[in-house]
Amino acid sequence: MKNTALTNVHQQLGAKLVPFAGYNMPVSYEGINAEHETVRDGVGVFDVSHMGEFLIEGPNALALIQKVTSNDAAKLVDGQAQYSCFPNDKGGIVDDLIVYRLQEEQWLLVVNASNIEKDWNWISSHNTMNAKMKNLSEDYSLLAIQGPKAIEAMQSLTSEDLNDIKFYTFKVSDFAGIEHVIISATGYTGSGGFEIYCKNSEVEQVWNKVMQAGADFGIKPIGLAARDTLRLEMGYCLYGNDINDTTSPLEAGLGWITKFSKDFINSENLQKQKERGLERRLVAFKLDERGVPRQGYDIVDGSGQKIGEVTSGTMSPSLGKGIGMGYVPSIFKNPGTQIHIQIRKNAVPATVVKLPFYKA
DSSP states (O other), X not given: OBOOTTXXXXXXXXXXXXXXXXXXXXXXXXXHHHHHHHHHHSOEEEEOTTSEEEEEESTTHHHHHHHHOSSOGGGOOTTBEEEEEEEOTTSSEEEEEEEEEEETTEEEEEEOGGGHHHHHHHHXXXXXXXXXXXXXXXXXXEEEEESTTHHHHHGGGOSSOGGGOOTTBEEEEEETXXXXXXXXXXOSSSSOEEEEEEEHHHHHHHHHHHXXXXXXXXXXXXXXXXXXXXXXXXXXXXXXXXXXXXXXTTTTTOGGGOOTTSXXXXXXXXXXXXXXXXXXXXXXXXXXXXXXXXXXXXXXXXXXXXXXXXXXXXEOTTTSSEEEEEEEEGGGOSTTOEEEEEXXXXXXXXXXXXXXXXXX
């Protein structure tokens, strides 16, 4: 197991550490519900330094990104970021990612921790235009400072006006006494805030200053378990659960990041799938009765026939209800449709709903 540059800090804080994507990662500190509420109501900080970062540079950098990603990166200007995915050549998804345009010929791709090697090999295999690639994953750390009080709590740490960093934009600026960090607003919780990218050698200083600056605002460290409940309440896809090598971005409701105005890997087949109509869709549901849906539970129709499987599920701390997502035949996709989740011997009734589950 690898450690992040902050593993010792997490141990000192009493975190429960678990293996995740090859790293020892803090899953919780004081408990999922308390940590979840801290982010929804105040401000919390996550160590997500296990994520991968690739630098793509040179005159052909954009051409490579356009080929391997589904969204249209040509629309970005310096200081903008974009959610996207890597389609594979079989109709599924290699990974989802965020694309940052640093400069015209300098781009940062942020990928999932469990897919770093897979993604690097995939992009490399399609780099026929010889764009310059650097894997920075082992050298950089990433903190996510999330919650409605994040801006107010962190403003003293930077000369940048944090109110000016709108959703899916970023600045390269000073933060916590460190020059040239990326401050971005691409949060995965739905409660506002931003992310800090810095070198491993700098992150402990940043963490300590973040905790000091946030003390008056009740800042707390938050683990990956609460990160999962927060993202699920927003209906954000998690790679390995809701999307994978066999799920089409269109089936997953990611048509909005699948731009047929350009050619990309497998774009022709995905366009045909769109024109033909989708046989199944990823839907969100709330349980109508008590129960907790979990990944892998069967989704059944009114007669008990299996129609799908839960891809993500939890007891929503904000709503006090069981919520989840899963793939079902398209005839079940409309909000208000009744389905059932097989929880042990009980087929618990549930209703298909429109995302997000949680609205601030």
